[in-house]
Amino acid sequence: MAHPHRARVAEQHREPMPVDPREPVGRLLRDLRTRLEGLTEREAQRRQAVHGLNTLPQHRVRQWPAALLRQFTHPLALLLWVAAVLAWLAGTVELAWAIVAVIVLNALLAFWQEEQAEQAVRSLGDYLPQQCEVRRDGQVRSVPATALVPGDVLLLGEGERVAADGRLVSGAVEIDASALTGESSPVERAADLLDTAARRLDSPVLVFSGTVCTSGSAEAVVHATGRHTELGRIAALSVRVRLAESPLERQVRRIAWLIAAVAVGVGALFLPLGVLAGLSWAQAFLFAVGLIVANVPEGLLPTITLALAAGVRGMARRGALVKRLSAVETLGSTTVICTDKTGTLTRNRMRVVEARDGVGASASVHTEFTSALVRCTTADERTGAGDPTELALLAFARSAGAGIDEETRDRQRARVFRFDPHLKRMTTVDRTAGGFVAHVKGAPEEVLDRCTSALPACGGARTMTGAVRADLLVAVDDMADRGLRVLAVARREFSFVPAERTTAESGLCLLGLVGLIDPPRPEVAPAVAACHSAGIRVHVVTGDNGRTASAIARQVGIDAEQVVDGVALEAMAESELDRLLTSGQEVVFCRAAPESKLRIADALHHCGHVVAMTGDGVNDAPALRSADLGVAMGASGTDVAREAATIVLTDDNFATIVNGIEEGRRVYANVRKFILYIFAHMPPEVIPFLLFALSGGAVPLPLTVLQILAIDLGTETLPALALGRERPEPGVMRQPPRERKQGVVTGRMLLRAWGIMGIVSGILALAAFFAVLLAGGWRPGADVATDPALEPVYRQATTATFLAIVFCQVGTAFASRADHASLREIGLGTNRLLLAGCVFELLFAAVIVYAPPLQHVFGTAPPPAWLYPVMAFFPVLVWAVDEFYRWAVRRRESRT
Structure with a gap:
């Protein structure tokens, strides 16, 4: 019979059972054996012994002597060692030492490049805050982020980075989750929202490690720490992904063995021929050495290295920083580019490109409309702080002559009903000379259902008839089909401040529609055309909405006839995905999870493609490491993406990738030219x-x-x-x-x-x-x-x-x-x-x-x-x- 104390110790150190963070709060608190008052300090220390520190998984520490030794035993390095020995035997000691110096220089350079690549996963730790506030023993305490354990009640505030995965138990916050999801806009997270999301990442009641709280305050119970978090799962994927050998590295290895075989074969053939010709064995060996030396191109490796280095300098002048010499040549052999949308194909700057009045007509907007655009926002154009969509609305309202600024807006605001991702709308109640006015903006299908009248550009308000509603829906579809994000704006006057959201958002008068877009970069379309003429296919892999992504793809010339969202991709069999990727058509993959990007890269590898994958978020790190060529965004990308990538674009521009492909093809062709010259x-x-x-x-x-x-x-x-x-x-x-x-x-x-x-x-x-x-x-x-x-x-x-x-x-x-x-x-x-x-x-x-x-x-x-x-x-x-x-x-x- 087991000893009771040993049984308790074994139970304490047993691997924790997973919980469902989306179950009701009461049940989740029960499963985590915690309370809203938080854990006791003693219990937190015990759980830390079970769960470990709240840190991310790391690469196994490499034994640097063995890693360095591998660089000295590369086939081409071995060939140069042979050349050095032969030069020594030929009596040219200085030449032998020069070749040894070349071997050492190339080995140290390759070793340094590998060490740089290993920084990718280590930099994920920068996305965890150093300190965080929790409630323990019923009191708020500041503890190191590494000390968080499941069951802790974590306090979140504006500007703070989330330190672990948690379920909100009170309050509401806006979260910038772009590093994990690829979404460019902050999302609302609130404890009382209805959770109907298909993916855990989209749940309106969950917050995740590594994301940032941009506004609001809330409390969350921690359900996962360290490697069990979403960020930890991505780090584990990056740990398991091995850097692929580039095409040029494989070819150089083959050339080395080819040259070695020819040199040794010719030398060995000469020995019996020399003896048969009447030479002594000593003379025959001497001339065999001469033949081997004649067939060993001692300058091949340094020439290749210097040619690639010249390509790296050329890429830097074009806006791309190359962290691995052979990546220049890999660009030249690329057959497929998997590109993100926001910031790469587009400018990453939302702007209003179209506005319509309350009946859907394209007319000049009225003052009530522009005033509503300013009042129904929380962003500040003066400092540039806030949601990119709201900043674009403020810029449009200012250019249209809005008679109210942000300072006046904030002073006259009486109440805010924040944007709800389930309701898809936001409302503010503002003081005016005649009382109070509720201003509403949101998805057209949500706002139109709550409107009883509409305000045209000229004249008074009209009743929202079926014909007017039909015209508005046609206008919305027309704008959405052109890749615009459409918002409807409405208002209602009150003599009091409505206490309930449903009251403030009923009986509305539609003021108009506004269409926004993150416009494509003008240089992307010619770059895509150059890719097509070069036989390169371009797939869009993004976390953004599929309708918007496909519209942007069409505008830049990407012929994406099929749009596959993350859920459909997860349900797709491997053979079906292979058929899709080898069909010859270009595809838009939207709402892509980290595993999805990695899966796409692996499938393209399996189909024989050389893949260049772009990305800018933490969620892109595994795919960037897995692809033949990981391309990160230097201006808007995260440190994790930049560390995981092989090339960093300083201008975040897709056209720079195409310039790199031309540069890579030039470098590869030049490598062949001087090999031809040497041979x-x-x-x-x-x-x-x-x-x-x-x-x-x-x-x-x-x-x-x-x-x-x-x-x-x-x-x-x-x-x-x-x-x-x-x-x-x-x-x-x-x-x-x-x-x-x-x-x-x-x-x-x-x-x-x-x-x-x-x-x-x-x-x-x-x-x-x-x-x-x-x-x-x-x-x-x-x-x-x-x-x-x-x-x-x-x-x-x-x-x-x-x-x-x-x-x-x-x-x-x-x-x-x-x-x-x-x-x-x-x-x-x-x-x-x-x-x-x-x-x-x-x-x-x-x-x-x-x-x-x-x-x-x-x-x-x-x-x-x-x-x-x-x-x-x-x-x-x-x-x-x-x-x-x-x-x-x-x-x-x-x-x-």
Whole structure:
């Protein structure tokens, strides 16, 4: 039999049973074992031992040494380690240390980027207040927010942040829940409201951790703390979501293994060939090392990093801060954008765009109407404080010549019946010279039912007949179909202050209708059109009303034929959602919960899309982390969203995303261009070794290992970097997004690099080698190592090979500037950095050839003067062959 004390301890530390916070208050207090006077301090301490601190779940602490070590074992890092070892074996110690420095720099940069991403969930804690007021032992006390427990009675006031999830037991407040729900307007929460909401987040009697009380006062009993709150649930989702590897990161990994396989394979193949050709094992190994070095592009990783960094700087100039280098390229491969509405597609500034009189006619408004707009508000236009809708009404009334200001309004106010989300209306009772007047504003369907008369722009009031009511309903539908938020405004005169709301809101005279809209940004429509021409679909995922969201979507060119609300999405099967997202149509998802956004992102992933998800609230954090690219709003977004996102838009503008897509496509194309440029130099570096081996030594080695290293890390570096700054080719935004599985290295690229430019460069380099060697008296089979007369000729010949490759690099660089277009379309001198890089390349080669100290190191000697006019045509020949190939491809594509 269990010990009684142990049983009590086990009961105390048992995981708490969930309660239904929407049940009647008396039953909820019973289930939570608490009272309206609050808990005792002793009971609160006991519950804290059971429930824990009121804190959000955190990521498991990463072991930073292991995380840092992973950066040093990346495939491309391993390849660079091999290059460093080979450089050490080749005797170039300085080069080996330089490559090690590149490895360390890239590893530290990647490690820092991962650490920055981990701040997303930790910043959720900033949405909890430090102190809060509770009632304990029947007295009001200030306690740390972390000390709240279920059963506490929490006191809420204007300007305070809610510290835990609770059920209102008295009072009424307005709550800014935009961070959780995406709703742009404050919502009313009151203890005595009828709860008929479909979602818990929409319940008029519940308040949630992380939201802000904008006005009013109330008391709430806490039913959930820490990870059991809505905010804690979102934090748990963010903890579980793992950052996805970007397409470029996957491609770089594949390239690294491809290059490693080619380098090691060629080197291993040369060993038996060298021995069969009569070389000793030591000589064969030495030249195998040379072949591997020739196939390892030591400058590839830093060149990619610098190209992405240039893209980051370009994005910053366009209004986007990129927190992860590879995100620039991810933008370029985006196939679907899931965008929020408020502030991203729109200006996030409500304004009145239409007003009609009491009979629904579009006429000039009368003074009673504008006066009612001012009186039936609590916002203050002077300070900008208050509901955005009311601020827009005040601005409209002022522009229409309203004869009352906010100070007079507040002084003459006798009573306020606050906006009720269930009744969908608000009423104020104001003193006037003739007595008291009730001013009502709210949803047209609620206000019209309580009107017995209507006031046109001209003339006296008319009876609210069936025909007048029908005309008004037609006007309301017309305005709503154009995406306007429609409010009806009415009044009634009294000789006393009505005590009941039903009295104040009956027998009304309709003054008019007002239509408001958060207008679309003017630059969004062209940006959406650019997305469509680029083959990118745009879905709207918002917490706002579906009718308004679909109207805004149509105005900016998003062809959303279907609107799916949060409830319908939750009921939708996975297969049905997949069919919807792969149907080719654009969709408006409205009233989207945090799990809904995350589910949409995961479904798009499953369908093979590269997803960019925008967001600005706490509820967006899991989806922002799950998407290939999380895009947060910098001006209006929360800190949590900014931390979770990969890109932060400083201007909250959808058009900036499209600019980023163009920038990303440019960066990706430029990465391919300098990979093409680097790959094109492998054949002229490898062919000399194969010729030496296959001839059995009858042909001396046309190129030395150190000369190869001078090419890979000396002459080709600056032109490769310059290709990373190339402007986008014409029509880059008229091309469809590339497939997720498409590699950076394609068969067409290898054909251009190895089969066209590489082979031509190799032939020209060998031609220069044999021309100098034969002119100096060499004949096949002669031993240049033992014949003193041939030794200087051989040095001139290897130098000629080296210089020929350098001259061919110039032609390769200009040919690599275009993937499809001709050089004439791009412009010969539009990339000034490339021109400077080619000049540096030639000067660097000249120093190696003519500087006596470097002649000794690299085994060079000035070639005959007659060779230079010949080599001057090499760049043109290499470029011309590739230009002819691209012309043939364009002609074939135009026919098909």
